[in-house]
Amino acid sequence: MSYDDEEMVVTPWEVRGKVDYDRLIEKFGTERITDKLKEKIYEAAGERHILLERDLVYSHRDLDWLLKEHKKGNKFILYTGRGPSGHTHIGHLVPWRFTKWLQERFDTRLYFQMTDDEKFLFNPELELEDVYQYTYENTLDLLALGFEPEDTYIIDDIKHIDLLYKIAVRVAKKVTFSTARAVYGFDNSMNIGGIWYPAMQAVPAFLHSEIVGEKTPCLIPCAIDQDPYWRVTRDVAEGLGYYKPASIQNKFVPGLGEGGKMSASDPMSAVFTTDTPKMAKKKVMNAFTGGRATAKEQRELGANPYICPVFKYYKFLFMPDDEDLSDIEKRCTGGDLLCGECKQILAPMMMEFLEKHQAAREEVKDRVHEFSAARLRDEMKR
Numbered sequence: 066m067s068y069d070d071e072e073m074v075v076t077p078w079e080v081r082g083k084v085d086y087d088r089l090i091e092k093f094g095t096e097r098i099t100d101k102l103k104e105k106i107y108e109a110a111g112e113r114h115i116l117l118e119r120d121l122v123y124s125h126r127d128l129d130w131l132l133k134e135h136k137k138g139n140k141f142i143l144y145t146g147r148g149p150s151g152h153t154h155i156g157h158l159v160p161w162r163f164t165k166w167l168q169e170r171f172d173t174r175l176y177f178q179m180t181d182d183e184k185f186l187f188n189p190e191l192e193l194e195d196v197y198q199y200t201y202e203n204t205l206d207l208l209a210l211g212f213e214p215e216d217t218y219i220i221d222d223i224k225h226i227d228l229l230y231k232i233a234v235r236v237a238k239k240v241t242f243s244t245a246r247a248v249y250g251f252d253n254s255m256n257i258g259g260i261w262y263p264a265m266q267a268v269p270a271f272l273h274s275e276i277v278g279e280k281t282p283c284l285i286p287c288a289i290d291q292d293p294y295w296r297v298t299r300d301v302a303e304g305l306g307y308y309k310p311a312s313i314q315n316k317f318v319p320g321l322g323e324g325g326k327m328s329a330s331d332p333m334s335a336v337f338t339t340d341t342p343k344m345a346k347k348k349v350m351n352a353f354t355g356g357r358a359t360a361k362e363q364r365e366l367g368a369n370p371y372i373c374p375v376f377k378y379y380k381f382l383f384m385p386d387d388e389d390l391s392d393i394e395k396r397c398t399g400g401d402l403l404c405g406e407c408k409q410i411l412a413p414m415m416m417e418f419l420e421k422h423q424a425a426r427e428e429v430k431d432r433v434h435e436f437s438a439a440r441l442r443d444e445m446k447r
């Protein structure tokens with residue numbers, strides 16, 4: 066069976082089959098980001114963004130409401146996160162970079178949740194020591210993107226449970242097991258920690274309101290796979306005296322194999338931020354492409370960039386200039402650019418990116434504590 070025939074599964078824990086992004090909007094009940102809404106975002110942000118321009122950030126909940134509130138002077142906070150189950154891959158950086166742009170353009174506070182509890186509970190292979198270690202490693206990746214501590218609070222679920230528990234129990238009381246089963250697909254084999262966990266992922270959307278004692282709008286940038294969490298979070302929000310969080314959702318950066326899945330069990334399927342540049346080059350050079358069986362055929366008929374992970378890497382991350390991207394696209398479809406040559410363009414870009422990113426990771430190593438949400442304990446008490 067080819068991946069095209071495989072049934073699409075997109076949950077916070079699994080992405081399988083060919084992702085149909087239109088169908089996900091319908092299935093999850095989110096809304097498409099229209100051109101009109103894009104203009105409103107740009108007007109408020111004072112700048113365009115290529116992920117929006119290219120429809121790679123494409124879906125939302127209540128973003129128009131959030132922008133209206135912003136216009137009225139009702140400032141929002143940002144909330145995003147990471148489940149530390151392994152090293153960060155290149156795809157995780159997409160919502161984080163976009164979050165940084167939002168933070169800069171809207172001058173907002175960011176709450177970043179590290180869900181060590183989630184990954185410990187959902188992954189039988191991971192011990193607590195593993196998720197703690199990945200929390201640290203993933204934090205370096207986040208900070209390497211240039212966030213500043215004044216406005217960035219990293220919440221570590223286990224370490225900072227005292228800040229979260231009061232809100233979590235209030236959320237949990239409002240969500241029945243039958244809702245959790247329907248939304249998350251839990252069956253009888255799920256441990257009770259997993260059933261509880263969605264309450265924890267709701268908390269940071271409400272934390273700021275709790276700290277300042279006034280309900281505050283919240284915007285959650287993430288990939289579309291996290292949406293089931295927001296459905297439940299939004300359902301309980303108003304009953305608890307908070308605004309429903311808004312969200313803005315991106316598509317997935319594909320893996321490097323056919324079908325685009327990034328698999329933890331296949332390290333060649335994804336470029337990790339901790340890969341050596343040499344290893345990353347090897348992965349790029351081995352990638353699946355939209356090429357033809359032979360060079361002759363490709364010169365005659367052209368290739369298909371729309372199914373090609375190499376082209377998607379340009380689109381998501383490495384070619385912000387539309388002219389450069391369209392040049393690659395034309396040369397690819399026209400048969401002038403063979404896949405080997407195309408990979409030879411991406412490989413040095415990827416290597417340079419990793420060298421810089423890894424140097425930035427080194428630099429932030431002694432600053433991790435500055436970002437800790439432990440600081441919120443004082444704010445809470447005030």
Ligand code: TYM
Nearest residue numbers: 145146147148156157159160178180287288291316317318
């Ligand atoms: P996690 O660790 O699976 O993913 C972290 C973020 O990256 C997004 N993402 C991707 N984006 C583009 N291309 C991909 N291939 C790709 N794979 C994953 C995810 O949607 C996510 O935004 N439960 C969460 C952690 C979490 C969280 C949050 C995420 C807690 N609170 C609030 C977003 C917003 C998780 O395991 O994410």
